[in-house]
Amino acid sequence: xxxxxxxxxxxxxxxxxxxxxxxxxxxxxxxxxxxxxxxxxxxxxxxxxxxxxxxxxxxxxxxxxxxxxxxxxxxxxxxxxxxxxxxxxxxxxxxxxxxxxxxxxxxxxxxxxxxxxxxxxxxxxxxxxxxxxxxxxxxxxxxxxxxxxxxxxxxxxxxxxxxxxxxxxxxxxxxxxxxxxxxxxxxxxxxxxxxxxxxxxxxxxxxxxxxxxxxxxxxxxxxxxxxxxxxxxxxxxxxxxxxxxxxxxxxxxxxxxxxxxxxxxxxxxxxxxxxxxxxxxxxxxxxxxxxxxxxxxxxxxxxxxxxx
Amino acid sequence: xxxxxxxxxxxxxxxxxxxxxxxxxxxxxxxxxxxxxxxxxxxxxxxxxxxxxxxxxxxxxxxxxxxxxxxxxxxxxxxxxxxxxxxxxxxxxxxxxxxxxxxxxxxxxxxxxxxxxxxxxxxxxxxxxxxxxxxxxxxxxxxxxxxxxxxxxxxxxxxxxxxxxxxxxxxxxxxxxxxxxxxxxxxxxxxxxxxxxxxxxxxxxxxxxxxxxxxxxxxxxxxxxxxxxxxxxxxxxxxx
Numbered sequence: 001x002x003x004x005x006x007x008x009x010x011x012x013x014x015x016x017x018x019x020x021x022x023x024x025x026x027x028x029x030x031x032x033x034x035x036x037x038x039x040x041x042x043x044x045x046x047x048x049x050x051x052x053x054x055x056x057x058x059x060x061x062x063x064x065x066x067x068x069x070x071x072x073x074x075x076x077x078x079x080x081x082x083x084x085x086x087x088x089x090x091x092x093x094x095x096x097x098x099x100x101x102x103x104x105x106x107x108x109x110x111x112x113x114x115x116x117x118x119x120x121x122x123x124x125x126x127x128x129x130x131x132x133x134x135x136x137x138x139x140x141x142x143x144x145x146x147x148x149x150x151x152x153x154x155x156x157x158x159x160x161x162x163x164x165x166x167x168x169x170x171x172x173x174x175x176x177x178x179x180x181x182x183x184x185x186x187x188x189x190x191x192x193x194x195x196x197x198x199x200x201x202x203x204x205x206x207x208x209x210x211x212x213x214x215x216x217x218x219x220x221x222x223x224x225x226x227x228x229x230x231x232x233x234x235x236x237x238x239x240x241x242x243x244x245x246x247x248x249x250x251x252x253x254x255x256x257x258x259x260x261x262x263x264x265x266x267x268x269x270x271x272x273x274x275x276x277x278x279x280x281x282x283x284x285x286x287x288x289x290x291x292x293x294x295x296x297x298x299x300x301x302x303x304x305x306x307x308x
Numbered sequence: 309x310x311x312x313x314x315x316x317x318x319x320x321x322x323x324x325x326x327x328x329x330x331x332x333x334x335x336x337x338x339x340x341x342x343x344x345x346x347x348x349x350x351x352x353x354x355x356x357x358x359x360x361x362x363x364x365x366x367x368x369x370x371x372x373x374x375x376x377x378x379x380x381x382x383x384x385x386x387x388x389x390x391x392x393x394x395x396x397x398x399x400x401x402x403x404x405x406x407x408x409x410x411x412x413x414x415x416x417x418x419x420x421x422x423x424x425x426x427x428x429x430x431x432x433x434x435x436x437x438x439x440x441x442x443x444x445x446x447x448x449x450x451x452x453x454x455x456x457x458x459x460x461x462x463x464x465x466x467x468x469x470x471x472x473x474x475x476x477x478x479x480x481x482x483x484x485x486x487x488x489x490x491x492x493x494x495x496x497x498x499x500x501x502x503x504x505x506x507x508x509x510x511x512x513x514x515x516x517x518x519x520x521x522x523x524x525x526x527x528x529x530x531x532x533x534x535x536x537x538x539x540x541x542x543x544x545x546x547x548x
Contacts (some may be wrong), residue, residue, distance in 0.1 A: 175415045178404070182412045185401035189455075190361065191383040192392060192416025194462055 007173050009307040010252055013164035017041065017256060021158050025151075030138070033267060035222055039215055040263055042161040045168050045253035046211030051241075052249030053171055054204045055184035056105065059113045061274070062100075062236040063120025064209040067217025069231035070127055073142040083147045087111040087217045094213020097123065098206050105201050106292045111264040117234070119276055124232035141227035144220065153222040160214045167207060168252050172308075179252065180204055239263070246288055248295025256298050313362070314339050314497045315466055316375060316408045318444065319324060322355055322521075331521030332369065337379075338512045339468065342498040344529065347518035354396060360395045360499075362386040368435030373466070388419035392470050396501075398418045398451035401457070402444035406435055409435075409443050409454055411462045413482070417462030424461050433457050449476055467491065469484035469500045472509045485510040505529070508524040517541070 028034060028210045043065065055088075057103045073095025075086035085234070114297055130138040171177030180200050182190040216231060223230075230237050235292050248254030270277035292298055297307045313336035322330040324403050325381050328350045335389040362383035371379040375478055378386060399531045401409050409428055431438040431454050438446060443454060451471055459467060469488065473481055481504070488511050492498055502508050508515060509529050517525040517532055517542045525532050532538050 006410065175411070178408055178412055179416055181404060182401045182409075185403055186399045188383075189395070189399040189458065190412070191363075191389050192361065192417070192462075193413035193458055194384050194387040194415075194419070195412065196384050196416075268320075 003173070004183050006306070006308075007169065010169040010172060013165075013252060013256075013308045014114065014162070014169055018158060021161070022155070025154055031150055035157060035219075035246065037263060038154070038157045038161050039219055040239060040243060040259045041256065042164050042215045042244040043212060043236065044162045044259055045161075045164045045252070046208050047173070047240045048168060048244050048249055048255050049164075049171065049211065050204050051244060052251070052254075053177060053180040055069075056201070056205070057113050057125070058116040058208075059234070059237050059241070060116030060118070060120030061208075061212055061240060062232055063110075063116070063123050064097060064121065064299035065216035065219070065236050066127070067093045067097045067231040068213030069211065069220040070136065070142075070216075070228075072220040073144060073226075076144050076147055077137075077142065078135075081148065083221050084156075085290045086147070087214060087221065090217025090220070091141065091210045091213045093306035094209045094216070095206060096101055097213075098209035099220075102202060103206065105198075105205060111306075116287070117237070119176075120232065120234075120237075124228055127232070128228035136228075139228060141225065142220075144224040147221060148224045150222060151215065153218055157215075157222065160211070160218060163217060164165060164211050165252065169209075169284065172252065174249075176200075176203075224226065240287060244295075246284070246295060247306075248297030248301070251295075251297050251307055254295045255295045275291035315338055316372040317356075317360070317369070318372070319369035320356070320359060320366055320371065320379075322359055322364055328381055330359065330366075330369075333518060333522050334369075334440075335516050335523060337497045337499055337527065339497050340492050341386060341514070342492045342500060342511035342512045344515035345499055345501045345518065346503075346508065346515055346532070351518040351541075352521040353518055354470055355501070357470050357501060357522075359395055360466075361391055361468055363421070375534055377436050384416070387413075387417040387462050387464075388418060390463070391468070392462050392464035392466070393468035394419070394452065394455040394459055394470055396449065396471045396474075398455040400443035400451050400454050403442055405440050406430065406443055406446070406457075409441040412455050413458045413461035414461040414534070420463035422463065424463055426461065427462060427491045433460075448468055449480055451540075452476070459516075466494065466497045466499070469502075471501055473501065473504050481507055482510070482532050 007266050008134060024034055049059055056082045067092035071090040072086045073090040075081040101119050104112055107115055132138055182193060182195055183197050183200050191197050202272045210299045243258030243262055244255045246259035310411050316336040318334050319332045319463045333356060337398060347353055359366050362381050363423055365380035370377055410429060414426050418424050427436060430439050430546055435453060435457060446454060473484060476484060485507055488498060500511055515529050516523045517538050525535050525538050
């Protein structure tokens with residue numbers, strides 16, 4: 001099954017976006033906006049790993065992002081870690097959280113979505129607890145001005161994005177990715193096909209969480225001053241979910257389309273005329289759910305075309 | 309003297325709450341043999357297959373495969389060890405293509421050491437023309453055949469067939485019957501759950517009739533139809 005032409009096409013698209021986001025940094029001055037694009041490109045594909053390939057939709061995906069941001073912050077504040085080490089700790093924090101939350105995978109559908117949201121909220125409450133001020137600075141937020149490096153952190157974010165894209169391309173073209181989709185379609189049949197359902201789900205869950213953790217870590221590094229409200233804002237989950245669904249899950253193209261189009265619209269009019277933005281967003285999402293439940297790419301895929 | 313049994317089920321019990329779906333059923337199955345499992349609805353036929361294939365853990369008794377106790381082992385490990393099945397209502401991976409459906413099983417479930425040629429298997433089952441179509445496009449007879457292809461891709465030594473014939477037309481039925489006979493002729497052991505007597509008659513060497521979670525008859529189908537207990541279970545009978 002490994003089809004060289006397909007893999008080359010998928011990698012080509014991934015490389016194009018990575019190069020475009022790298023070059024954009026040199027020609028466009030709004031670095032924070034570009035960083036946010038990179039971050040949502042990464043988060044959407046991270047969510048795609050777990051939702052697109054296994055069917056689990058974690059509303060609490062932001063919990064891993066927040067865990068990563070605070071993992072980074074605590075490592076810098078208390079261990080005086082250099083940023084790259086702190087980033088590794090951010091990923092580890094999300095990984096540990098994912099292992100703790102692994103029993104949630106016994107739930108399915110809306111129950112899983114809501115339970116994961118509750119877990120993210122619980123973590124937020126713990127970190128924002130004023131009694132933990134000595135450890136986490138509680139609700140008063142953290143300042144990491146000592147490691148502030150906007151340019152370097154931007155390119156590290158692009159590197160994390162590139163790795164995430166590569167993971168998605170691998171899942172789309174590997175037997176393992178196929179086995180995950182089999183589990184998504186029918187776990188009982190997948191087991192009878194010899195697939196270890198528990199192991200497959202667990203691998204996707206951990207990969208997906210680490211991506212969000214690294215993303216949160218590099219976000220903390222990039223903005224360097226933030227509050228628990230900032231990094232546990234459920235908007236991160238909602239945006240990543242909507243972008244992925246809009247473009248079409250299980251593909252590389254879908255979440256990319258979703259981010260560039262919807263996040264583009266959001267930045268064009270969402271800040272200046274928020275009421276129109278919400279109207280347009282609402283209408284778009286309704287239209288999509290009604291007419292294109294598998295996202296924009298399904299316009300092509302249901303006609304038998306393969307998209308990267 | 310028949311060959312040593314490949315599968316031996318001894319006093320198998322499965323409870324759901326207070327209900328004993330399997331209440332001490334026992335039988336055996338030899339390589340190359342086709343055993344029919346019959347009985348009225350609710351008599352425990354599908355539960356029996358679910359326990360043997362590892363979807364449920366037994367609450368009592370034993371399942372021995374090649375002499376090894378396998379009761380309660382995980383389904384994916386049993387699939388690799390050589391026990392596979394089809395489902396009463398087919399359960400393909402709908403968004404995957406027909407070839408991908410079978411490729412997953414050939415990759416993960418084949419513990420025989422001999423690689424399975426997916427396209428050849430599809431050709432054998434006359435699904436090769438649909439190989440690159442999503443399984444969701446198939447009609448129900450084709451999905452049943454795909455279910456069988458998925459099971460065969462794991463190179464099973466025991467195949468549990470749960471109402472494969474239901475819903476097939478007469479031509480498809482006789483085709484399917486000869487397929488199953490051919491598998492048995494190749495040394496595979498088959499346990500066939502079926503309601504259609506004609507199909508059972510064509511395919512099986514021997515039948516077990518179950519009622520209320522235990523076997524009440526073992527022998528040929530012809531003898532089963534003359535057995536007073538079997539007739540009573542299927543048709544009802546005079547009281548007392």
